[in-house]
Amino acid sequence: MTPTSALWILLFVIMAMSHHSEVLGANVGINYGRIANDLPSPKRVIEFLARDLQYKIPMVRLFDPEPEALAALSETNLVVSLGTLNEDLSQLASSIDFAREWLNKYVTPYMDSAGNGTKFRYLTLGNEVIPGPFAENVLPAMKNLQQAVVEAKLSDYIQVSTVVSAGVLGSSYPPSTGVFADNVAGIMSDIVKYLHDNNAPLLINIYPYFAYISDTEHISLDYALFTSKQPVVIDGEWQYYNLFDAMVDAFVAAMVKVIGSEDIKIVVAESGWPSAGNEPYSNFESAMTYNNNLKNRIQNQGGTPRKPDLNLDTYIFALFNENQKPAGAEQHCGSFYPNLSKVYPLW
Numbered sequence: 001m002t003p004t005s006a007l008w009i010l011l012f013v014i015m016a017m018s019h020h021s022e023v024l025g026a027n028v029g030i031n032y033g034r035i036a037n038d039l040p041s042p043k044r045v046i047e048f049l050a051r052d053l054q055y056k057i058p059m060v061r062l063f064d065p066e067p068e069a070l071a072a073l074s075e076t077n078l079v080v081s082l083g084t085l086n087e088d089l090s091q092l093a094s095s096i097d098f099a100r101e102w103l104n105k106y107v108t109p110y111m112d113s114a115g116n117g118t119k120f121r122y123l124t125l126g127n128e129v130i131p132g133p134f135a136e137n138v139l140p141a142m143k144n145l146q147q148a149v150v151e152a153k154l155s156d157y158i159q160v161s162t163v164v165s166a167g168v169l170g171s172s173y174p175p176s177t178g179v180f181a182d183n184v185a186g187i188m189s190d191i192v193k194y195l196h197d198n199n200a201p202l203l204i205n206i207y208p209y210f211a212y213i214s215d216t217e218h219i220s221l222d223y224a225l226f227t228s229k230q231p232v233v234i235d236g237e238w239q240y241y242n243l244f245d246a247m248v249d250a251f252v253a254a255m256v257k258v259i260g261s262e263d264i265k266i267v268v269a270e271s272g273w274p275s276a277g278n279e280p281y282s283n284f285e286s287a288m289t290y291n292n293n294l295k296n297r298i299q300n301q302g303g304t305p306r307k308p309d310l311n312l313d314t315y316i317f318a319l320f321n322e323n324q325k326p327a328g329a330e331q332h333c334g335s336f337y338p339n340l341s342k343v344y345p346l347w
């Protein structure tokens, strides 16, 4: 083969790859929750992800700024989504100085304006606080923290957003009817417009498990676990083989209605299935099936039926079983035990 023909083949391969970019996969990360009294130190946990697991899990979400974890992360290439405590929301909303202090305490010590250090990607204001007493604080807090990020010259690396549950939707079935609920419609539409102006994603928590256990008569386990061989829901031109896609596309529909175009971005901040605590629905088999299918689905194809180019980065819930969460299934969402052995094969 001549060098020239090799070059042409290379060009062809690159063009073919970019042509198919809309069906390329997205990344799968993990939620590192710490509501437990028997977990390894944050330093050991970060080392476990980076060294023991060799970055098989490349992204990690922290619910609050834990200094030891943030420092340990700066020695790794793990991509980090960092939440603020809900209690800090009102001050973040009311004071740009407090937002600057927050950033200077938890972010700038670990990441410089060349992007070296901890690879922060998202800072999330509030986890599932809409609707609720903190809901009005979310957008003002996002604006203040965004301004602080810009001032610190970190806006090339970091996007500011919030995390919402499917509870913000008033309708989600069929997916194209997705719309924000009346009691949050004003707040959500302002947030979605702001995110769109900043080219940032909305982070959503998507739990087919909860939808399934609330209506096992009408929702099939196959549809919830990604194991259906046939489309279960047909919504106009879109066919749904699994509930996860349908729930995400309900968000797509709601967001598209707000901004009037399909140009929206979403990240799944949480999804998972418990391995115990609510039998018969929670068990090793279902947890293993759901989480493995979710992971493969996202890694192979990061879009949805309605929006194949969505590039839906997803954080599985969760890294560990957490023994101080409310009793029941919530304590059994981990893919690892506190002693770092696997609950079931996933990674």
Ligand SMILES: *[C@@H]1O[C@H](CO)[C@@H](O)[C@H](O)[C@H]1NC(C)=O
Residues within 6 Å of the ligand: 114, 115, 116
């Ligand atoms: C920061 O990153 C830049 C660009 O990658 C590199 O040239 C520089 O040496 C890094 N600085 C430090 C202190 O690591």
Ligand SMILES: *[C@@H]1O[C@H](CO)[C@@H](O)[C@H](O)[C@H]1NC(C)=O
Residues within 6 Å of the ligand: 337, 338, 339, 340, 341
């Ligand atoms: C880790 O903890 C689990 C759950 O308590 C237990 O079943 C398993 O045997 C432990 N593994 C090791 C290596 O100690």
